[in-house]
Amino acid sequence: xxxxxxxxxxxxxxxxxxxxxxxxxxxxxxxxxxxxxxxxxxxxxxxxxxxxxxxxxxxxxxxxxxxxxxxxxxxxxxxxxxxxxxxxxxxxxxxxxxxxxxxxxxxxxxx
Amino acid sequence: xxxxxxxxxxxxxxxxxxxxxxxxxxxxxxxxxxxxxxxxxxxxxxxxxxxxxxxxxxxxxxxxxxxxxxxxxxxxxxxxxxxxxxxxxxxxxxxxxxxxxxxxxxxxxxxxxxxxxxxxxxxxxxxxxxxxxxxxxxxxxxxxxxxxxxxxxxxxxxxxxxxxxxxxxxxxxxxxxxxxxxxxxxxxxxxxxxxxxxxxxxxxxxxxxxxxxxxxxxxxxxxxxxxxxxxxxxxxxxxxxxxxxxx
Numbered sequence: 001x002x003x004x005x006x007x008x009x010x011x012x013x014x015x016x017x018x019x020x021x022x023x024x025x026x027x028x029x030x031x032x033x034x035x036x037x038x039x040x041x042x043x044x045x046x047x048x049x050x051x052x053x054x055x056x057x058x059x060x061x062x063x064x065x066x067x068x069x070x071x072x073x074x075x076x077x078x079x080x081x082x083x084x085x086x087x088x089x090x091x092x093x094x095x096x097x098x099x100x101x102x103x104x105x106x107x108x109x110x111x
Numbered sequence: 112x113x114x115x116x117x118x119x120x121x122x123x124x125x126x127x128x129x130x131x132x133x134x135x136x137x138x139x140x141x142x143x144x145x146x147x148x149x150x151x152x153x154x155x156x157x158x159x160x161x162x163x164x165x166x167x168x169x170x171x172x173x174x175x176x177x178x179x180x181x182x183x184x185x186x187x188x189x190x191x192x193x194x195x196x197x198x199x200x201x202x203x204x205x206x207x208x209x210x211x212x213x214x215x216x217x218x219x220x221x222x223x224x225x226x227x228x229x230x231x232x233x234x235x236x237x238x239x240x241x242x243x244x245x246x247x248x249x250x251x252x253x254x255x256x257x258x259x260x261x262x263x264x265x266x267x268x269x270x271x272x273x274x275x276x277x278x279x280x281x282x283x284x285x286x287x288x289x290x291x292x293x294x295x296x297x298x299x300x301x302x303x304x305x306x307x308x309x310x311x312x313x314x315x316x317x318x319x320x321x322x323x324x325x326x327x328x329x330x331x332x333x334x335x336x337x338x339x340x341x342x343x344x345x346x347x348x349x350x351x352x353x354x355x356x357x358x
Binding site for chain 2: 034039
């Protein structure tokens with residue numbers, strides 16, 4: 001499934017990386033520990049997290065993730081958004097908590 | 112004789128992937144002396160390979176360089192480890208390296224990890240994934256530091272990432288930190304208001320410098336006898352007239 005379908009179906013707000021929405025999504029991984037995502041995130045995964053540290057951009061790039069969904073409408077600092085834009089990392093945002101957005105995404109991917 | 116020692120106990124060198132290239136041990140020592148600092152600690156992420164160079168650069172200058180490290184625990188909390196001697200930090204480094212997440216540093220994404228000598232000459236590029244976490248829990252990290260007779264200080268407890276409070280929600284009672292560190296982002300008044308719950312711990316504040324210009328932006332003054340971790344521990348606990356002041 002294309003990232004753009006997910007954005008549309010889950011009403012995500014795209015904060016950076018508008019041009020990467022044609023990326024194929026292979027699944028999702030939920031974690032707030034950067035090192036855990038470095039160890040267990042898989043290429044093409046959407047990463048669901050509340051972690052907004054600058055290093056999320058590096059981790060996403062390193063693992064070739066399809067994009068990052070920030071939950072609970074957590075604010076993302078401008079320097080993180082700028083870095084994500086320049087590294088072509090897609091950051092999306094949702095008002096939903098992780099459990100709910102994950103449930104919806106699971107249904108969408110496996111429905 | 113008790114006197115004041117101005118200390119900045121949290122300084123990264125060019126070995127930390129997130130620190131600027133100009134943070135060579137020699138430049139750090141020079142800057143610290145210029146800012147009339149008496150004690151610094153070199154505290155790179157999960158490594159201490161630039162400590163020796165900083166010590167050599169500070170030889171015969173009057174500046175004390177503590178052998179330190181900033182450990183990333185399995186919970187991704189940052190903990191400062193401070194020692195007087197190179198032997199302890201070397202033992203700690205062995206333990207940290209054997210517990211560090213495997214992988215090779217991606218210099219383009221995370222930054223370079225440069226090991227230098229006291230003359231700013233490049234000796235090596237550390238290939239380990241120093242930005243990542245270790246398998247050491249906060250408990251084993253603190254216990255390991257104490258078993259090597261070092262000071263264990265919870266880094267920047269006011270920050271909303273990589274601090275013991277951001278990662279665990281609160282500081283467990285049975286975690287025996289020698290002190291909590293407040294970052295430059297918070298002043299004494301704010302710290303008093305926000306962290307009254309933790310006023311049974313001694314507090315310090317330091318710069319967490321990643322850039323030369325950051326060094327000494329925040330210091331803690333130790334009123335004590337000599338610049339050793341033992342005397343610092345006494346100052347943190349207000350023993351025999353020793354004490355600490357900041358902010």
